[in-house]
Amino acid sequence: MFTFSADGETCVPMVIYPYQRVPEKIVKSINPKWSVGRSGWMTSETFYQYIANVLYPHLVEKNTKFPVILFLDGHKSHLNYQLSLLCSELQVEIISLYPNATRILQPCDVAVFRPLKETWRQCVRQWEEEHPDEILNKVMFAPLLEKAVNVGVKRNTLFNGFKEEEREKEEQIKENKVQIIQNIVIRSPNANIRVSTASTSKETTQSLYFKPNDNKIIINDNLLGPFLASPSAPVRKGKRNVEPFPFAITSERYQEMFRKKQALKEEQENEKEARKSSKASENFDTDGYDSEELDRLYNEAQKMKC
Known part of the structure; x- marks a missing residue:
């Protein structure tokens, strides 16, 4: 996972391996400054650790002026209530991009990932020529990726990518391709x-x-x-009921939404437990027992269920 800024700065990346416990050989092969994730998937816990232990220390080290804005895709794996509270405290304003926002992330594709992919292929080809009897595995992945990043990702290229994207938008406005x-x-x-x-x-x-x-x-x-019709909210053509999320993840609206969902979940759990207790009481025969005996038998029944 990479993070870039419009001034050409590249944050320390994170490599996510498909392990619950990353082998020692792989850990030793990675640059100590890089971060390592587990499970092979981007989860909310992994992203939380990335923000707290990688991105924020990097910004502090570079003497970055806060607050900063971090743009993300709208995938739910990045988002949770704890992350919203953390970023509010760290003055990192997270904006979750809406679907099909390729034009905003295009500088990363054009100025970074395209040359990075080409450099990666060259590094792999060179490694295979130097090690004809070996197979490229996960131990060598991070060192080769670091080499490709050092060669293919340049600060000037990244800065010019954002600048070129801005120039194209200005030309579209001048040519009346974009109405304002x-x-x-x-x-x-x-x-x-x-x-x-x-x-x-x-x-x-x-x-x-x-x-x-x-x-x-x-x-x-x-x-x-x-062309200049009043904008309207997009209408989803599919039948899936997708819950709309606020774009500003650090906003009070987003945090309030999570608090309501958590309260609703706790209420449903309490109702479920109450129904179980009520059903157990109805099925319990109380004839011929005093209150103390009933309490004892009821507690034993609960222990047997557990």
Whole structure:
């Protein structure tokens, strides 16, 4: 896992191996400054450790001015309530990108991962030529990756990648490929309405226009045209019921959502335990026993169930 900044800085990466206990040979082969993850998957616990023990110390070492913004994909494996609290304390504002946000992460693909993949292939080819009787395994993965990173990932290349992406957006705006509304759109009940009748139709249409000596801009959605229509929330075409997450992971709304979910889960667990206790009491025969004997038998029954 890599983290890059727009000024060309590369954070210490994390290598995640498919082990619960990483073998000693692999640990010794990794650069001591690099971090190691387990289980082969990016989990919320692994990402929490990465933020707390890798990313934040790296930012402090580089004398980075806080707060900082960290952009992530919207995958739930990165996100949990504890991470939100940690980043709020460390002044790391996490923004979870919405789906299909490739244009935001494109500088990483163009300026970093494309040359890194090419350099990786060259390093593997060179290693195989130098070790014809050996097989590339997990022990040699991290050293070769470090070599590929040192050769293929350059600060100037990364910085120019972000800069080139910004230049392309400016050119699209100049060529009118990207339409921008420069003014704030508001509606006013005091707007003057001009009534006009089209020559080809008998229907009367109304349109809103600028009121003289008035700073308010009065426009209608119909006047925006097909390109400047008011934005609407995207509609999911599939049938899956996906819960929308707030983009700002360190926001109070995100933390409140997690607290409500945790409270609901605890309430459901308590109701479940209450139903079990009620059912056990109903099935218990109380004829011929005093209260102390009933308590003793009930406790024994609970122990047998456990």
